[in-house]
Amino acid sequence: MNDPTTVGVPRPSRDHLSRPRLLAALGDGELPLRVVRAPAGYGKTALLAEWARSRPATVWITVDDECATRLGFWSRVVALLGTVHPALADVEVSADAVGHLPALLPPLLDAGERPLTLVVDAAERLADPKIEGDLLRLVTHTARLELAVGTRRDGELTDPATALSIDAVTVGPRQLAFTAEEAARLAAQVDSPLTAEQVGALHDASAGWPLAVRAGVRLAHEHPWPAAHEVDTLSRLQWMLVGDLEELPGFADLVLLSVVDGVSVRQAELLGVHLDGHPIVAAVEARGLGGWEDGLGEPRFRLQPLVRDAVRGRLDDDRLRAAHRRLVDWYEDRGDRAGAFESALIAQEWQRARTHLGQAFREVAGGLDRQWLRRVDVPKPVLRAQPLLALFVAVGHYALGDVAKAVRLLTAGVATAEWQRLSRHGRVSVDHVWIQGMLTLGLRFAGRDELVQPALRRLHAMLPRAADPAGELDHLRPIIVTQTASTHLLLDRVDDAVRTLAEPPPSRAAGGSGALHAESLAVLAHASAGRITQARAALAELVDPRLPRFFNAGFYAIPKHIGAAYVHLEDHRPDAADDELAQTLPHWPTVEWWPMVLHARTLQRWHAAGPAEALHLLETGLAEKSRKPLGAAMRAMLTAVRAELLLAAGRPAEARRLIPSRRIRPYPRLAVAKARGLLLDGDHARALAITVAPEHEHRGTPRDRLHLGLIAASARLRSGDPAAAARAFAGAVARSRDTGLRSPFAAMPQADFRTLVAAVPDGAELRADVGRFPALFPEPDALVSLTRRESAVLAELATPDTLPVIAGRLGVAAGTVKSQCRAIYRKLGVSGRDDAVAEARRRGLL
Incomplete structure (x- = not known):
């Protein structure tokens, strides 16, 4: 590089994607230690190189065989530091002096004019563990040297105790994974043949794994990434990543290990594989296809998900089930209900799966990742015979977004179960309870409110009558x-x-x-x-x-x-x-x-x-x-808030059409929105009639009743009955004190609120509190009935653009915009654009 104070920093590749969020995570201020720790293929070197180029003085060292020893490492580091820091040029590194360097270098560094940054890449190749301790002692004793490290493995530099003892930043695999937005940017940057949907599917299936994303966006047109609904298909990309692994010794063991998402040494031994020194493990790590991760209690060797899927495709069903039968016992011994449940399903040990689900439903549900359902296949006869299992599988489909399949599964066995119950003279078993639960949940998922309530009532009627000798319902x-x-x-x-x-x-x-x-x-x-x-x-x-x-x-x-x-x-x-x-x-x-x-x-x-x-x-x-x-x-609920927003935006005609009078009776929320619209429209009698309807008092929540009470107070006040208005308002204030609810007062016409609150003892606190809310609705006298198009034009008038530009943006002719402007001016009572914007702001329409 041309900058003499920057030594050895690699040049960026042509398709390097800058990721500002990662640069921000590393930070640009002074910090003793930054560590980027991840397996191969995560872009550690590219990230550190981009970050290092922004530093004032940087020395980069990539560890290789020549500098893997303590003497070789410090000889190279001191020599490179001497090129940018003259005081270090004469420092001699020898076998006798190398152990003293962390104490000798800080005074020399402190005498420099500016701080230096040392980047150590490929630190996993350091053969002597003392080097990491040397580096930590060095940066601890001088503020003029900052250290950044890229490594594939854990060590003293990545130890949590290190981060606690000195200020340190660690960037790991989760942060280095591409976001969906970054994957899309990379595809655009390399002119990928994939569509936006295919890039999204690639990102989802790879969980943002950089090596897979970078390879995937370059796939040729004739081998595109599968469509979004085909993310489980073994694609050309998976086999391209796996390459010739199957030609290496021990590939059969790797296939067996793929049955688990992360395997410990003892778990591998249970499966018949000894991981220590296994050649296939080293090959997988070297290619960035997997690596060791810290697990609960002991490290796990974990394949990248795409690689695991590709390798597991070579495992036949009999061997898969046999492996998981052994794993069920393993998980049960360790109290891992979720692991035991999933392995029991894959091993087709249906009763064992049912037992874990019945005794620890929440623990199983909380311990499974959302993709577990893609790894199991429960036959329909089993689902019909095990209603609780069917219920759980259906919820799993719903969690994956497949509502239709969830509803079909939940309702499929109901008729059969009902026939069985009737044939047993109405006796209720635990399975009948779960079948009724399936029906209730299926109707809820399908949005059939009118059927959900009777189904739920029937479920609760069954509970005390169910024969439950095992106490599963408890x-x-x-x-x-x-x-x-x-x-x-x-x-x-x-x-x-x-x-x-x-x-x-x-x-x-x-x-x-x-x-x-x-x-x-x-x-x-x-x-x-x-x-x-x-x-x-x-x-x-x-x-x-x-x-x-x-x-x-x-x-x-x-x-x-x-x-x-x-x-x-x-x-x-x-x-x-x-x-x-x-x-x-x-x-x-x-x-x-x-x-x-x-x-x-x-x-x-x-x-x-x-x-x-x-x-x-x-x-x-x-x-x-x-x-x-x-x-x-x-x-x-959503219709009511939409109607109120239309009122607040000055579009009462649309709000009126949204809520016909015949729809409001079962839903107090709609009654509130309807009554408010009538109040703002000046129809005080009809607004009052809605607020005093007895069904709303019975069905409405305290929030609904407070809104209706305040609308009634305004309607009575505007109808010339201030005494009744004061009584209604006082009742609303009492309800507000009981509940702590204040926002409905901000929805009142503010002139009415000021008039009525003046008569309330100690009303100053209420007045001050309500004054902190934004004005939610325009005053009734200020309400202007604008059409949807007029509202859009009014919003555009607040911009500095000309009418022809506005017309182009709205996709209409300039003459049409001019006629709509005239209608807006007439309704607002103004004569020009600037006055219209000012008046609209005053009325709360903008």
Whole structure:
């Protein structure tokens, strides 16, 4: 390189992809130690080289046979450092002095004008372990030298104790894996023949493994990556990566090891393979196709997923089942229920699998990765004979996003089971309970709300009558409670969910995240109902120090995140609500809670950015989920918030069409939106009639009843009955004190709120608290009925672009935009563009 202060840094390859997030992870400030640790093929050298080129003075050394010893290493390092640091040019390295270098070099480095960076690549080749200790002592005793290391293996430099004793940054395989966005950028950069969908399938199937992604995006047109639904197919890429491994000694042992996703030395011995010094292990490591990883208790040798699939394809079914029969005992001895369950399924030990599931449902579910179902094949006769197993397999299909298959599987055996029950004179067995549970869950997945409730009632009627000599239902009663509460929440029967969760706490024999599912649901149930004080109390029980590791990133925490977002919005903290909801987004493609996630995200965006942004987010989310089943209650919830956003955005005509009067009776949320629209439209009598309907008092949550009470207060005030308005408002204030719910006051016409709160004793606190919320709706007198197209044109008028440019962006003629502008000016009572934008901002339309 031309820079004399940078020595030995490799040049980037033509197709090097810059990844700013990794450069940011390494950091550009002063730091004693940075370590990039990963198997071959993860791009360690390329990352370190790009990072090193931004440093003021860098010396790069790639460890080879000549500098693998202590003397050879320090001889080369000192010689290279001397080229950029004159004070080191005369330092002599000898066999006698090499051990003293960590003490001799710091004073010389401290005398330099600027700090130096030393990069040691391929550090796994260092033959003498003392070298790592030398490096640590050196950077500990001088602030003028920073060390960056690239290595394939663990050592003193990667020891957690090292990171605790000095400031250190470690970048590992998980961070080095390509994100979906980076894989797409790489494909574009190398002009890959793959489509965007194929690149996405490549990324998903390889879990972002850089070696596979880089090879895959270069596949020729005649050998494309499989389509998204074919990611399990052994492709040309897999065999290209495996290469000639099968010609090497010990390939048959590698095939046998592929039955497990990561095998320990003792586990390999159980399978008949001795890993120590095995030649095939060294070959796999050298090619970056796998390597040793730290496991629970002992290291594991793990193949990359694509390689494992390719190798395992050479294992016949009999040998596969025989291996897993031995593994079932192995997992049982160690208390690993999830491992024993999956191995029992693959070994076709159906009763053993059922036993583990019946005794430790949550533990099994929590210990399995989401792809487990792709590795097993449970025959239909077994699923019909084992309803609990069928229930679990169906939930697995739902978790993978295959809703239709889950519903088919859940409902397929119901008729047979019912015939068996009737033939036994109505006696109820445990299997009949699970069959009814399958039916209930299948109807829920399919969005058939009108059938879910009777199915759930029948399930609970069966429980006390079921003959259960083994006590299986006692083991699974916590699951029944949480799934019942989940069903009530998805039916928008929040009070029923609260009552279910308030029953005596079930046994907590199993630990982990699943044991906290009920608490997570309680946060959502209280927050969704509007009992904010109780939601805060439930949330306080789930503080981070008490939670299992990774709880917040898992499925069981999703209700907690949604409920916490509602609480944060009540506390005027939309940013905190956004942080909570961001943790649900990895589950967005498959999670059943998606309507409630979308509802909470929409409210957060409304509070943070206004109704137009929130409406866009809601409509985009609904479009993404257009093929997902949506029950009537969740549809009503999302329709209600959409109608209110249309009102808030100044589009009352569209909101009115969205909620016909005949639809509101079963759903208080729709009644709130309908009554608010009538109030803002000036139809106070009809708005009041909706608020006082008895069914809403019976079915509505405290949140619904508070909204309706405030709408009633406004309607009475505007109808000339201030005394009745004051009574309605006082009732709403009392309900607010009981629940801690304040945001509905911000949805009132603010003129009405100011008038009515003035008569409330100690109303100053309420007035100040409500004043911190954004204005959610325009004032009734300021409401302007704009069409969808007029709203779009109004938003464009706030930009500096000319009308012809705006017309091009909207895909209409310039004359059409001009006529729409005239209509907007007339409705706003202004005469020009600038006045229209100013008036729209004043009315809250922009």
